[in-house]
Amino acid sequence: MTQVHEPIGKAAQEPQTVRILITDKIAREGVELLQTQMPDAQIDERRGLTPEQLQEVIGEYHALIVRSETQVTAEVLNAGQNLKIVGRAGVGVDNIDTETATRQGIIVVNSPTGNIIAAAEHTIAMLMSLARHVPAANASTKAGKWERSRFLGIEVRNKTLGVVGLGKVGMAVARRAQGLEMQILAYDPFVSPEQARKNGVEMGSLEDVLRRSDFVTLHTSLTSGPQGTRGLIGEHELRMMKPGARLINCARGGLIEEEALLSALNDGHLAGAALDVFSQEPIRDNPTLIQLLAHERLIATPHLGASTEEAQVSVATDVAEQIVSVLNGGFPRAAVNAPLILPETLKVLQPYMTLLEKMGRLYTQLQPGPLSKIEVTYNGDIASYDLRPLQAALVKGLLESVSEVHVNMINAQVLAKQWGLEIVEQKSTTPAEFANQVTLRVLTPNGTTSSFVGKPGIEDERFDVISGSVIYDDPRIVRVGRYWSEFNPEGYILFCRNLDQPGMIGRAGTILGKAGINIRHMDVGPSVRRQSGQVTPHKADTALMVISVDDTIPDWAIRELSETGDIFGVTVVNL
Numbered sequence: 001m002t003q004v005h006e007p008i009g010k011a012a013q014e015p016q017t018v019r020i021l022i023t024d025k026i027a028r029e030g031v032e033l034l035q036t037q038m039p040d041a042q043i044d045e046r047r048g049l050t051p052e053q054l055q056e057v058i059g060e061y062h063a064l065i066v067r068s069e070t071q072v073t074a075e076v077l078n079a080g081q082n083l084k085i086v087g088r089a090g091v092g093v094d095n096i097d098t099e100t101a102t103r104q105g106i107i108v109v110n111s112p113t114g115n116i117i118a119a120a121e122h123t124i125a126m127l128m129s130l131a132r133h134v135p136a137a138n139a140s141t142k143a144g145k146w147e148r149s150r151f152l153g154i155e156v157r158n159k160t161l162g163v164v165g166l167g168k169v170g171m172a173v174a175r176r177a178q179g180l181e182m183q184i185l186a187y188d189p190f191v192s193p194e195q196a197r198k199n200g201v202e203m204g205s206l207e208d209v210l211r212r213s214d215f216v217t218l219h220t221s222l223t224s225g226p227q228g229t230r231g232l233i234g235e236h237e238l239r240m241m242k243p244g245a246r247l248i249n250c251a252r253g254g255l256i257e258e259e260a261l262l263s264a265l266n267d268g269h270l271a272g273a274a275l276d277v278f279s280q281e282p283i284r285d286n287p288t289l290i291q292l293l294a295h296e297r298l299i300a301t302p303h304l305g306a307s308t309e310e311a312q313v314s315v316a317t318d319v320a321e322q323i324v325s326v327l328n329g330g331f332p333r334a335a336v337n338a339p340l341i342l343p344e345t346l347k348v349l350q351p352y353m354t355l356l357e358k359m360g361r362l363y364t365q366l367q368p369g370p371l372s373k374i375e376v377t378y379n380g381d382i383a384s385y386d387l388r389p390l391q392a393a394l395v396k397g398l399l400e401s402v403s404e405v406h407v408n409m410i411n412a413q414v415l416a417k418q419w420g421l422e423i424v425e426q427k428s429t430t431p432a433e434f435a436n437q438v439t440l441r442v443l444t445p446n447g448t449t450s451s452f453v454g455k456p457g458i459e460d461e462r463f464d465v466i467s468g469s470v471i472y473d474d475p476r477i478v479r480v481g482r483y484w485s486e487f488n489p490e491g492y493i494l495f496c497r498n499l500d501q502p503g504m505i506g507r508a509g510t511i512l513g514k515a516g517i518n519i520r521h522m523d524v525g526p527s528v529r530r531q532s533g534q535v536t537p538h539k540a541d542t543a544l545m546v547i548s549v550d551d552t553i554p555d556w557a558i559r560e561l562s563e564t565g566d567i568f569g570v571t572v573v574n575l
């Protein structure tokens, strides 16, 4: 039976049957891949849902697959209580509120390369259609006319193609246009001129590109905010274009101010424009778009850039594979809102992720209370890796034992910040006491009291330092507070301090035996002070007793242990 695992943070619940919702049309191959890899999953294809209907049903699903039509808004994501992953079978995720998804710990994946050739080829089709009036000539001929002189075109050879956004699609367009013997001039603030030159592309400012190009084609993603690309090509930019130039947009509608484009076509400043994408899709009641569609020098297609058989199979299977992986506890290949971790790295990090999560849980159970800052020090080879997953695991361990939130790699940082917790990392490839050691030093707000009380003559103390290591792939805790120790952070564990004197182990063992509790492992760790010779064996000091047991310990046994007088601060944690 295919069941939802709890891979990266959502609260452990009863296993449920996996439910996947697909709301836009995707290739059969994607659906079939889901069916074969998750044979017991329930896969529902429900197209044409209204936003309200989607909000109503989304709570039942663990995964949602969309293309550009479905709007995955904050309301939808907030209603998706079981949602772990949203898959975008394509590139652009501007229809998905990724910020809310991140906050909710929902992974958003896409198919970053599955349809770029399709989009680039469609752009070339638009370019040639503009140059040779193919759509209008086709309509006229089919209407029984023979208008050879009306459709006099231009050659693209030796013309300049201005590419705005030299990313994956932009570069694929540039390469194809070079085959048509065009000169390529590009604007992209994030691409180096050297890299472009290697590909035979000249870089310029946006103004250069607009002023010098015969055709301008847009290939940036749509982003909002002051530095965003929304409205990148407005009245001012259109007027910079050469008189008689042509504009192509196969990226996103919002990149162009459509009213300004309409005027530039109406007054003849531009010879033509070809649009595959619009600010309203499908076009229903937007007056500017209705007029643009009616304009004889405007060529329009209904967002067909990615619509080839090959691209659709590729994006659907790409996203389906990632959904299977994430729902089975694995990692996505192309998460839009999560760090990319290579599988080899992940293999090394996995036991450390368990270690960090357990260290977080151990700390909050030993020392419940507010936190302000944690210093995490990594020593040894482990320090040379990308350690973001470990930080997420630590936050998960710290937060999940004390609150209802679900922490995963996606939202760990946001949640830590919301919680007022600062995490500072220090890395050194020089080993500490153990070959690969992780040490937490926890700072609590002023005035936080100790929960590890002593007794008359024996000081109270806080366990604010915890160190761990991985030994033969097994996580181990090696230090708690000022005590060396060595135990596996798993299951019920009793912690207490005892006077560092003979007879203590026997006393604890007898009481637990009386309670019928089986001891799996016991460790009595001396204090760091004792080991370093600061305290002589004759002076009163305490040791830390750590006893891993198979079951919960009855209250009377804990009371009896505490009443022995030489054992104190008895605490049981469940890791």
Ligand SMILES: NC(=O)C1=CN([C@@H]2O[C@H](COP(=O)(O)OP(=O)(O)OC[C@H]3O[C@@H](n4cnc5c(N)ncnc54)[C@H](O)[C@@H]3O)[C@@H](O)[C@H]2O)C=CC1
Residues within 6 Å of the ligand: 091, 092, 093, 112, 115, 116, 119, 164, 165, 166, 167, 168, 169, 170, 187, 188, 189, 190, 191, 219, 220, 221, 222, 228, 229, 232, 250, 251, 252, 276, 277, 303, 304, 305, 306, 307
């Ligand atoms: N019509 C369709 O069906 C399809 C449309 N697309 C759209 O095409 C666009 C490009 O996709 P990719 O090439 O895969 O993305 P990409 O991320 O590889 O490339 C985008 C490029 O834009 C550049 N850029 C960012 N801000 C810029 C700015 N202010 N000015 C100039 N350049 C800027 C980036 O540096 C990057 O190189 C996206 O909007 C995507 O959604 C993609 C596939 C199909």
Ligand SMILES: O=C(O)C(=O)COP(=O)(O)O
Residues within 6 Å of the ligand: 067, 068, 069, 089, 090, 091, 092, 093, 115, 303, 304, 305, 306, 307
């Ligand atoms: O991948 C993209 O960014 C696209 O624009 C393709 O959109 P679609 O999947 O055809 O709705």
